[in-house]
Amino acid sequence: MKNLFGLLLSLVLGAFIILALNNTAAFPAFGEVDLADRVSEQYFTDGNVAEVGSANIVTAIVVGYRGFDTLGEVTVLFISALGVAIIFGEKKQERLDLKFKPNFMLRVGSRVLFGMILITSIYIIFHGHLTPGGGFPGGAIIASAVLLLYLTDDRFRSNVKGFKILEGIAGSLFVVIGLLGLVLVTSFLQNFLPAGTVGDLLSAGIIPIIYVLIGLKVGSEISGIVDNFLTEEESA
Amino acid sequence: MIQYAAIILFVFGLYGLFTNRNVIKMIVSLNVMEVGLNIFIISIGFTYDGIAPILSSTTANGLLYVDPLPQALVLTAIVIGVGTTALGLAIAKSIHKTYNTFDLDEMGDKE
Numbered sequence: 001m002k003n004l005f006g007l008l009l010s011l012v013l014g015a016f017i018i019l020a021l022n023n024t025a026a027f028p029a030f031g032e033v034d035l036a037d038r039v040s041e042q043y044f045t046d047g048n049v050a051e052v053g054s055a056n057i058v059t060a061i062v063v064g065y066r067g068f069d070t071l072g073e074v075t076v077l078f079i080s081a082l083g084v085a086i087i088f089g090e091k092k093q094e095r096l097d098l099k100f101k102p103n104f105m106l107r108v109g110s111r112v113l114f115g116m117i118l119i120t121s122i123y124i125i126f127h128g129h130l131t132p133g134g135g136f137p138g139g140a141i142i143a144s145a146v147l148l149l150y151l152t153d154d155r156f157r158s159n160v161k162g163f164k165i166l167e168g169i170a171g172s173l174f175v176v177i178g179l180l181g182l183v184l185v186t187s188f189l190q191n192f193l194p195a196g197t198v199g200d201l202l203s204a205g206i207i208p209i210i211y212v213l214i215g216l217k218v219g220s221e222i223s224g225i226v227d228n229f230l231t232e233e234e235s236a
Numbered sequence: 237m238i239q240y241a242a243i244i245l246f247v248f249g250l251y252g253l254f255t256n257r258n259v260i261k262m263i264v265s266l267n268v269m270e271v272g273l274n275i276f277i278i279s280i281g282f283t284y285d286g287i288a289p290i291l292s293s294t295t296a297n298g299l300l301y302v303d304p305l306p307q308a309l310v311l312t313a314i315v316i317g318v319g320t321t322a323l324g325l326a327i328a329k330s331i332h333k334t335y336n337t338f339d340l341d342e343m344g345d346k347e
Contacts, residue, residue, distance in 0.1 A: 006254030014247035021239065030239050031284040033303055040281075040305045049291065057289035057301070061308040073312050080319030084326040132288070136315055198291060218315070225322045229329070 053195030053204040054129040062134070063207045063214075067189040070210075071174060074217055078171065081221040088228045095231045098154045110152035117145040125215035129204045135211040139218025146223040150230050160227050163220040170217040177206055177213075239279045245272030257340045259328040263321060270317045274310045281306035 021027065028034070035041050042048060043057050043065070054060040062070055121141035128134030149156045181190035189206075196203030249269030256262050281303030289304035328338065335343040 003255045006251055009254065010247045010251040013250065014243055017243050017246075018240065027280075030237065030279060031282050033281060033283045035283070035301065035303060038303060038305070040303045043304060044289075044301060055291045057291070057304040058307045058311070061304055062311055066308065069312065073315055076316055077319045080323045083323050087323075087326045087330050131290070136311060140318075222318070228326070229322075 055199045059129045128211040129207045135214030138215040142219030143222035147226050167220040170213045242272045242276035259338045263324045277306045
């Protein structure tokens, strides 16, 4: 009975959403968007592109135009990582045992793969303003490399304290760069470096610097969450 | 068309949230809902024959790009989703440690 009620409620809500998809100027039909009607049009104008200097417009929005929003987003991720750490307790922890004994090949092979995954993540982070990718996916890839070592080596335990220090430094530097924009130019997180040529590796002013910091911060935060989930309090 | 798929995913997640009493299944339902919403927001910016919003020297001016703003917003939403999922799973783990069950109906007797 309760399931039927839930089903009915969900179906009615879905029907309402589908009925609301009318083809108006405010909400055009799928695939018939006219960018000229939208805010996004101005991101592609020559003056704005030359001022920001990022070839990837999504990165220009995330770190450039909406940089303050991204600072809040990183803060939310930091608070949730802090919450996970608090829930699991601050007592002395030891890692969970694997259900099998990893042999030599598995341990060495996973370490070789660890290096390759780390290089891929560094590439993705540094090219965030040129290609799809950036700090958030790159940080998630760093955390996946750490998770690989946890799953293939029964003695591995990442340097949690080092990750916390790295995360704190990266977050503080993000704010410091924002304040530099406030002092040197006019507003918080404003670009104070030359924008350079669109498409060069060293272009777009502070966007690559901030994205590297975001990558380090996200990578260390998610690695900390992985470590929290794969450890438990000492039974002694 | 993909908008309907996104709405169906969202409704599935909502139904799962209504009917499940298992904490892990509720978190999975929440994630299904979130994926549906993200696909829907991305679909708002889609244009037929539009290309990815990345400038390069081989593309001339006047090309049709898809709307980059929904993609940037979804990037934010995905990261927040990771944070909430991690926090929810941590709470689920501590619930299991206290009550030895994930089911909301079976807990409450112990103190």
